[in-house]
Amino acid sequence: MTAADVAIVGGGLMGAATAFFLRRRGLSVVLLERDLVGSHASGTNFGNVRRQGRFLPQLPLANLSREIWGRLPDLIGDDAEFLPSGHIRVAFREADAARLEAYAREARPHGLELELVSGNALRMRFPFLSPEARMASYSPHDGHANPRLAAPAFARAARREGAIVHENAEVLSITKSAEDFLVETSIGRFRAPLLQVSAGAWGGRLAAAFGEPVPITPHGPQMAVTEPVRYRIEPVMGIASEVVEEGVYLRQVKRGNIVFGGGVRSEASLDTKRARLDPLNTLRQLPQVARLLPAMRALSVIRSWSGVEGYMRDDIPVMGPSAKVAGLFYAFGFCGHGFQLGPGVGATMAELIATGGTGVPIEPFHISRFATAEGNTR
Amino acid sequence: MTGLLHRVGETGRSAVRIVVDGAEVAALEGDTLLVALLTAGARLRESEFGDGPRAGFCLMGACQDCWVWTEEGGRLRACSTPVASGMRVVTRGAPWPRP
Amino acid sequence: MAAPVVVVGAGPAGIRAAERLVEAGLCPVLVEEGARDGGQIYRRQPPGFTRGPEALYGSEAAKATALHAAAEALRPRLDWRPETLVWAVRDGALLVHSAGRGESLPYAALILATGATDRVMPLPGWTLPGVASLGGAQIALKAQACTIGARPVFLGTGPLLYLVAWQYVKAGAAVQAVLDTSPFASRVAALPWMMARPALVARGAAYTMALRRAGVRIATGVTPIAVEGEDRVAALRWRDAAGRDCRTDCDAVGLGYGLRSETQLADLARCDFAFDAGARQWLPVTDEDGRASVQGVYLAGDGAQVRGADAAELAGRLAACAALRDLGVAVDEAEMVHLRRRLMPMTRFRRGLERAFPWPAHLAAALPDEALVCRCEAITAGELRRAGGEYGAPEVNRAKAFSRTGMGRCQGRMCGPAAAEILAAARGMPIEAAGRLRGAAPVKPLPVLTEAAP
Numbered sequence: 001m002t003a004a005d006v007a008i009v010g011g012g013l014m015g016a017a018t019a020f021f022l023r024r025r026g027l028s029v030v031l032l033e034r035d036l037v038g039s040h041a042s043g044t045n046f047g048n049v050r051r052q053g054r055f056l057p058q059l060p061l062a063n064l065s066r067e068i069w070g071r072l073p074d075l076i077g078d079d080a081e082f083l084p085s086g087h088i089r090v091a092f093r094e095a096d097a098a099r100l101e102a103y104a105r106e107a108r109p110h111g112l113e114l115e116l117v118s119g120n121a122l123r124m125r126f127p128f129l130s131p132e133a134r135m136a137s138y139s140p141h142d143g144h145a146n147p148r149l150a151a152p153a154f155a156r157a158a159r160r161e162g163a164i165v166h167e168n169a170e171v172l173s174i175t176k177s178a179e180d181f182l183v184e185t186s187i188g189r190f191r192a193p194l195l196q197v198s199a200g201a202w203g204g205r206l207a208a209a210f211g212e213p214v215p216i217t218p219h220g221p222q223m224a225v226t227e228p229v230r231y232r233i234e235p236v237m238g239i240a241s242e243v244v245e246e247g248v249y250l251r252q253v254k255r256g257n258i259v260f261g262g263g264v265r266s267e268a269s270l271d272t273k274r275a276r277l278d279p280l281n282t283l284r285q286l287p288q289v290a291r292l293l294p295a296m297r298a299l300s301v302i303r304s305w306s307g308v309e310g311y312m313r314d315d316i317p318v319m320g321p322s323a324k325v326a327g328l329f330y331a332f333g334f335c336g337h338g339f340q341l342g343p344g345v346g347a348t349m350a351e352l353i354a355t356g357g358t359g360v361p362i363e364p365f366h367i368s369r370f371a372t373a374e375g376n377t378r
Numbered sequence: 379m380t381g382l383l384h385r386v387g388e389t390g391r392s393a394v395r396i397v398v399d400g401a402e403v404a405a406l407e408g409d410t411l412l413v414a415l416l417t418a419g420a421r422l423r424e425s426e427f428g429d430g431p432r433a434g435f436c437l438m439g440a441c442q443d444c445w446v447w448t449e450e451g452g453r454l455r456a457c458s459t460p461v462a463s464g465m466r467v468v469t470r471g472a473p474w475p476r477p
Numbered sequence: 478m479a480a481p482v483v484v485v486g487a488g489p490a491g492i493r494a495a496e497r498l499v500e501a502g503l504c505p506v507l508v509e510e511g512a513r514d515g516g517q518i519y520r521r522q523p524p525g526f527t528r529g530p531e532a533l534y535g536s537e538a539a540k541a542t543a544l545h546a547a548a549e550a551l552r553p554r555l556d557w558r559p560e561t562l563v564w565a566v567r568d569g570a571l572l573v574h575s576a577g578r579g580e581s582l583p584y585a586a587l588i589l590a591t592g593a594t595d596r597v598m599p600l601p602g603w604t605l606p607g608v609a610s611l612g613g614a615q616i617a618l619k620a621q622a623c624t625i626g627a628r629p630v631f632l633g634t635g636p637l638l639y640l641v642a643w644q645y646v647k648a649g650a651a652v653q654a655v656l657d658t659s660p661f662a663s664r665v666a667a668l669p670w671m672m673a674r675p676a677l678v679a680r681g682a683a684y685t686m687a688l689r690r691a692g693v694r695i696a697t698g699v700t701p702i703a704v705e706g707e708d709r710v711a712a713l714r715w716r717d718a719a720g721r722d723c724r725t726d727c728d729a730v731g732l733g734y735g736l737r738s739e740t741q742l743a744d745l746a747r748c749d750f751a752f753d754a755g756a757r758q759w760l761p762v763t764d765e766d767g768r769a770s771v772q773g774v775y776l777a778g779d780g781a782q783v784r785g786a787d788a789a790e791l792a793g794r795l796a797a798c799a800a801l802r803d804l805g806v807a808v809d810e811a812e813m814v815h816l817r818r819r820l821m822p823m824t825r826f827r828r829g830l831e832r833a834f835p836w837p838a839h840l841a842a843a844l845p846d847e848a849l850v851c852r853c854e855a856i857t858a859g860e861l862r863r864a865g866g867e868y869g870a871p872e873v874n875r876a877k878a879f880s881r882t883g884m885g886r887c888q889g890r891m892c893g894p895a896a897a898e899i900l901a902a903a904r905g906m907p908i909e910a911a912g913r914l915r916g917a918a919p920v921k922p923l924p925v926l927t928e929a930a931p
Contacts, residue, residue, distance in 0.1 A: 303917050
């Protein structure tokens, strides 16, 4: 039996970052990952380090996270290929442009400055954009990073700081005694007075086992990447649209490939642990990405993938203390927008677990919002 | 400089002219673009990652190492594309993105 | 209308499978990525070329001609789809791409006859212009009447090494050397299996003798060191069986260590795979008739297991029989028994080839850190080892995620087998523990401009 101050169930970006920051605060940590660290949603997402467009009350957390992204080399000895190359949301319709304007106005008090660019200025600033584009909302300090690297880099750093990190450790049961959580896993038993559930799409099952069911559904993002070409497209870009199929986004990595995704999501299975990419969705994405970035028309797609993400009914995560069980904390169900938040979630959860409070507000994400009859029936 | 590939027969086919890096090159009808380029020269493209020239490898559509750029910024897999009169390709400097 | 039976690949296995389906009164779809039928082994030269079958296919001319004739006879009786790439598989349908259009092609049964490509062990300099796969060297000659160089070296192992070298000699190339990594002793030890097909053993020996008579240097038990040259091949450095360093001037290198099955589509169709210790490869699991683990999916030819063209013709027909039977069409058991029986010595011979010309797994550990492993992404052996070491990747997909090995245009076709060996050697684990690269759509690059059919 291994004992620690905190046991973390789920070694995605949230769990790995929490483990790292808990060690920085001096707590002993055991991180239990069923598969490999960051191999599901954390490792298969688009890699957006984007703040604009988020649920406004989430911006303080996103701002904190953005600040940590910039310090990754100092903090964890790895930049996870973070590139603060800017992010633009592009509107093709008047109504979408109006929404960008409204968002920019509303985001400012939350500490996010966005620049709206249209007309000739748009052609000058972003000459690679489609001539049909009406307006771009530019967030100069956002960018992108490599999702395959981020969570494992946090886990390695956590380990260097003294955390115990176990991969291929499937949790079989969790029980709560008077003082401790007892975690039975496929590789042994662990005991800790504090427990964090950061099990992504699988978080709902664990929360339900603690009497806190939540409406969560797994889906798979539809990701693909082109062959490499000269690095010319700095900002991450996405189409701002209410039409689901149009909602594609893309980024060029420094090595040259253009990663894209968005539109319709595929089904995913918690039992097989796989989300199958639907190749028809790739076909649906192609005209949209070519519309956004016409130079892509020359290129070929060389790979596609998906992963299991957990989506809450209200499209915002579950984060904070349990409403029912003392010593239990949640950080899961990030609805496909958790990658940017990861480092900030780790820092904030560690702060919450270590001190009982947080510097940035996280109340909107509390699990109690589902604690109604309606929520319990899903 | 001599070409990489050497013709050892079937030379009675009619000539096809293509333009490679701005210079006219003579090929034969029925050539793949790869053969047209590599009987005249010794490269198809630059590696995107700075490790030098490439000239394909598998010659049968599997390795994907022979994608060349047309002057217009299009992509052709040289080993499986028949040469056609008037093709204009570049083996140095990818024309992407188009201005 | 019910979905058709779809055959992918118009080589020996695919053509014979389609032929058997047509005999049963079906109208199958035959999808082929290339422009013409024949596969790589019996690949046809383009229109306008004049060499006869003897010149193109040598001892196999009659078989090639018969297969081409069979394919032509079938043409009006099936749905022939040349120049069509199957790029993904989805719930009982293939996603195909042809002439800029994407289409979904539902199937009642799917027979995959996707063939094989060269299995390659990298060496420093193998991306230099002038280095081609052994199969590629043969295709250049067969389909384009070109040699890969005037003074080539052939390096690798397997019967194809000697056959291609001899074909080059006949074509007038000054072959500088045939360098085989397998020791001669392993060929002797493999004889009990190889003698399952004595005619092939005799033919292999004849090529070797002919090469010697032509004055070509043949060395067995060699260790490749590096291909040298500035912007193209200038020489090959290697070590002979006695440990002496050698340098052979040349202008081209044909490189190949046997074949590896093209299994991406089987993977995308969610077929189970198992590690085949003899081949040292992960292969789709099939029963002896070619049924995969997924109902309605069948595998035949070198794409299922590398047994060569003769076996592919039989296995294609057998897989079609199995598919027909599973679809409720009566098939005479005697026909299937006969096909299975004829395949047995070919399976035994394959096991002999694996022993006689083993994949040189031991070279992986010695590959220098600076050597490129993944051609597409230009990833070195050192980067791959770091993924397995410092980053702790326990198998190839994780190593790919960290290092990008196998992540490029070819999806790991070229580097996959070697990458697994390098990772296994670096981590001191058995090769089967290194796993296999999972397939992903598109199987080959898909143009962004692909227009979806309505």
